[in-house]
Amino acid sequence: MTGPDHLDADRFSAPGGHPLWLVDAAAWRRPTPPIQAVVIGIDRAGSLPDTCTDDFDLLLTSAAGAPRPWVSLGARDLDAGVERLGAAVSANPLAATIAAEVLRLTEKLTMADALAVESLAYSSLLGGGEFARWHAAAKIDAGAPVPPAPVLIERIGNRITLTLNDPGDRNAMTATMRDALYEALANALDDPTRPELILRGAGKCFSTGGALPEFGTARDLAEAHAVRTLHSCARALDALGDRATVLLHGACIGSGIEVAAAAHRRIATSDAWFQLPELSMGLIPGAGGTATVTRAIGRHRTLWMLLSGKRVGAAQAHNWGLVHAVEGGA
Incomplete structure (x- = not known):
């Protein structure tokens, strides 16, 4: 297919009605005019052609065990x-194309700048029609009361262990838990003794991500962006460098992997699984996933997780680099 000129490029976008462009990975080159459509390159022959990976948002192949990306x-x-990917893009074309655009940008930015870009885009989508439709249709209960100590802190010698402590609600990341976690991480960063830090979750899983009853409750989306970036647990965890280890088990969904992926050492049990479900809600990750997960597995595979919404098991996560080791059971 001949690439569009500058005037015609508008069609390849969510407003233009063509949010997805499926192309032959071996023959296609991204056109000069900027396009917003999600570009998926397909290798039906399984030959893994030598192509410019920057030209694509996602690369799919029939070959088994293909290397990154x-x-x-x-x-x-x-x-x-x-x-299935086409259906996901069609259902939420603005969120899908913005996700691809954010991933293209954040791949080249510092962690702090990447988190800021993600947060701005996330706030925009919170005010959009796709999220509004999901929120209106979702049946969300009020949720359980937040425990008085949503994050437990234990120090032995020069090691601090932080435990997400709401097992009854599968460690759903409420604003209260996020702020408590950020405060604990910030204290570790400010500690002149430079302690090692372990982050884990109590109960059957690490975390099922953002607390659904809190979705859509922000009335001032600009202020929400400011608070989100000020209290970014992903940024604080990343800043700890090789002093930080996260232990992952069971469900690690949404922010439950987005924050964890910022740790420089990530260890999973064999029952751990990972998922980015935000696109089905008309959103993109808002806790750092477009920066942290991308730095672990690359933007192409991150977009696949976003568009597909599929669970990634511990073995595949290890193979891709989302976790560094798989050790034992739950």
Whole structure:
């Protein structure tokens, strides 16, 4: 297909009605005019062609065990997988195209700048129609009361252990828990003894991510962006460098992996699984995932997690680099 000129490039966007562009990975080159559409390159032959990966937002192949940045779907599942991705983009085209655009930008930025870009985009989508439709249709209960100590802090010698402590609600990341975690991480950063830090979750899983009853409750989205970036647990965890280790088990969903992925050492149990479900809500990650997960597995595979919403098991997460080791069971 011949690439669009500058006037025609408007069509390849959510407002233009073509938010997705499926192309032959071996033959296609991104056109000069900027386009907002999600560009997915497809390698049906499984030959893993030598191509400019920067030209694509996602690369799919029928080859098994393909190296980064390819996502292997297998010959039998390729067409069905492409169809599912297309449906996800069609359902929330603004969130999908903004996700791709943010990933292109944040790949080249510092962690702090990448988190700021993500937060600005997240606040924009919170005010958008796609999130409003999801929120109106979702049946969300009031949720359980937040425990008085949502983050437990234990220090032995020069090691601090932080435990997300709301197992009854699967360690859902409320604003109260986020602020308590940020305060603990900031204290560790300010501590002149430079303690080691371990972050873990109590109960059956590390965290199921943002607390759903709090979604859509912010009335001032500009202020929400300011608070989100000021109290970024991902930024604080990243700043601890090799002093920080996160222990992951069970469900690690949304912010439950976005924050954790900022740790320089990530260890999972064999029952751990990871998921980025935000696109189905008309959103992108808002706790740092477009920066932290991307730095672990690359933007192409991060976008696949976002568009597909699929669970990634511990073995695949290890193979991709989302975790550094898998040790034992739960």
